[in-house]
Amino acid sequence: MPKFIDRINEMATLENEYARDGASFVVIYGRRRVGKTALINHFCEAKSAIFFLATEESESDNRNAFKNLVSEMFDNELLASASLDSWAPIFKSVAEESEKKRIVLVIDEFQNLGKANKAFPSIMQKIWDEVLSKANIMLILCGSLINMMTSQVLNYDSPLYGRRTAQIKLKQIDFSYYHEFDKTLSPDEQIQQYAVTGGVPKYIELFDRKKDIYSSIRDNILSTSAFLYAEPEFLLQKEVSEIGSYFSVLKTIAAGNHKLSKIAGDLGVSQSNLTSYLKNLIDLDIIEREVPITEENPEKSKMGLYRIKDNFITFWFKFVYPNRSMLESGKVQFVLDKLKKNFVDNHVSYVYEDICRENIWELLSEGVSFNRVGRWWGAKDIEIDIVAYDSTGTDMVFGECKYSNQKKGMGVLMALQEKARHVNWKKDTRKEYFVIYSKSGFTDELIEYAKQKKNVFLTKIE
Template sequence: MFIGRKRELAALERLYESGKFEFAVIYGRRRVGKTSLITRFIEGKNAVYFMGVESSAMQNLENLSVNIFEYATGERAEGAFSSFQAALEYVFRLAEKERLILAIDEYPYAARASKSLASTLQLLIDRYKDGSKLMLILCGSSMSYMEDNVLAYKAPLYGRRTAQMKILPFGFADTCRCFTRFSDTDKALIYGVAGGTPQYLLQMDDRLSVEENIKNTFLNPSSSLFEEPENLLKQEVREPALYNAIITAVAGGASRMAEISTKTGAETSICSAYLKNLISLGLIRKETPYGEKSSSRKSIYVIDDNMFRFWYRFVPENSSIIARGASELAYKRIEPGLSDYMGSVFEEICRQYLWKLLLTGKSPVEFRELGRWWGTDPLTRKQAEIDIMGEQDKDTALFCECKWRNEKTGAEVLDTLLERSGLFRYSRKHLYLFSKSGFTKGCEERAGELGFVSLVAYLDVLKVLLSD
């Protein structure tokens, strides 16, 4: 069953329907569903699909040749073109009279094996594009390679592409659509532990409880997810040990650059470069208090991928007992921290809810961006935090508090949010209180008195996100 990617498919269809030469670059982290997207798109269309392999140029050329011959003759044939240029030129000529897609998946493997491949493509695109009906797709999982050698200004193919797509993990709504048997609460928990990466979601079984899923994957040494974060780093970066140490430090609470440097024993300049790479991979996110510049000294680093965040938060500290098969004991140690862990996951789900309201014209505040704020309350001189805030203009903003607890949220939480919103000089405010378990009668009455408050239970968040 194919789920999600409606915008990406629609964009590819628009390119296809133009009838002229198109060149789309698709890239994104491993396991995120790029190949499934391409496979779905080319279904029923004239297409040559070729996946690069981590092998020699000759092997890649042979594989490409087989795919081309199979398309041209309808039969699997042996043999190979004399060169990549001859093979690709043949495809361009096939596309002179009919719409044809050439999809090169895992392009970095083929391009690394044949150093002249990018220049060959550049040459042929420039020669044939004006009269060609070819739709060329280059796809890659090596984010750094695609950005530096395909998209960058100095790359041979720069300026030739007509579209680019960075494929990201699913949001909460599409994650929910992957499962029919999980309860509404369990869907949030699964999103919290597995994130929105399709390949990781496939490891989850909605016939089982969340506890059983965690035991079968993260707490099982034979599971593919047990070593997935470390394996992915080995595939993506040259020095996985230091990258691993940096993510471990961030997961352990070292959120500022100086703290990360101290924990890892690496200089801040080195940590900065490595963090930049982790950000480009979508594993780490740099956060700055809302309204402040990204260069602010208050900036912190957090793990941006739920699966990585869960793994680094709970697996390494229990690795010894997990290796001995004691998944029950490991889960007993993990379970008390799950509710606290889900706090930031729920905040992200609520942000997605707010964006959905905005994009459907139902938001009381037309914000430009959303973010978290933290700083010192000048009255109490204590640290204060606002889970989500967003500004429409200098006079209007929204402020939100999110509570993932098993008890109803009371009026005192609303009053605290009201008080903290007073730290900002907006004449018009709208407050949102999000709660996993609903609200007390006192909270509902207080919200009614204020008149500019929305109380939103988790089930209402889910309903909005899953609506078309």
């Protein structure tokens, strides 16, 4: 049985909604495989729940399946024998049953009902207003197609807008919980697996208990029959048209082109033609536009860079998509050997930076004050892996992340201190702190120096 890990805040939200006096209406959405159904199933344990999975069949087929499910759940022979051309009698039957006890009513892949009948959100709105909102029911609408869930349920112009009492956009599990999936993995093995799977539970399960990262990559991704071989196509094909154009954009970003001008130049298109693709990918939570953390007007900043947010999608577009012709012709070992030469330096080291940025919040316990964390870059290609600061105070943290097999010494700290001079935020009044993350530890000289300085921290991800 798959492990249920993290989701503490999400479970608290659901339990609060369950405890609400009267009806509640929760929307749960997020990309496929991220664990929405597992979250709902875990929450519904020991509760009276109806779980209906909407399919891509016709509206009448779905309605009939829902009728059969409800009649069977409540042993309602009258409903079972009824021939219905509307949804209302089925929901009324659930509402009547809720007079005896609170019922959790889940409609999973809700967007399929809207695809079958564009008017279904209006139908659902009327059912909520006239039936379910007056019952002892917790309604959960869940969906994987982010664009459709947004348009059908969350947008201002949706008939269901304003009805929900809570919403959860389910994201991937943070690295800090990764060790709970397999406690036998070393920190370094966890980092390398996380660099491929991200925090997607389904992907993590595939790699579970497998020590050799390259064998896992070969068996689960590079093989043309593997579960993850064509996963990005599956994730995107129902969200966008022109999937080839979106793949070209993602391949270009994964190759290291992050500026709008460089992406457009690499693709041979104008920047204006590119913006709609980038906006859609941002809306789908696949990429993000990032600016230096100290920028005061991010939307107007000319320093914006586009990055893929998902470790697996980044990995796939770096190492799988460009080599698909070879993989299709059976040259798996050749592609794997090529991957091994670039995996650590060109992929894991960047994911390590993300992990360190997530970990930096632990410095709050050391008395350092900050409320913003991110990257910083400026002119002359100067980049700082981590910058954290207190927007209402004067503390500022500068961090460097080194994923290599050599211990790091004074040179790394001095280089970081030099780069920090280029950051202008409260330059004359701020209190500076410096953090070095190193996979392989530190030299005795740097350790001794840090002991003498209260503003220098040396950290390993354990």
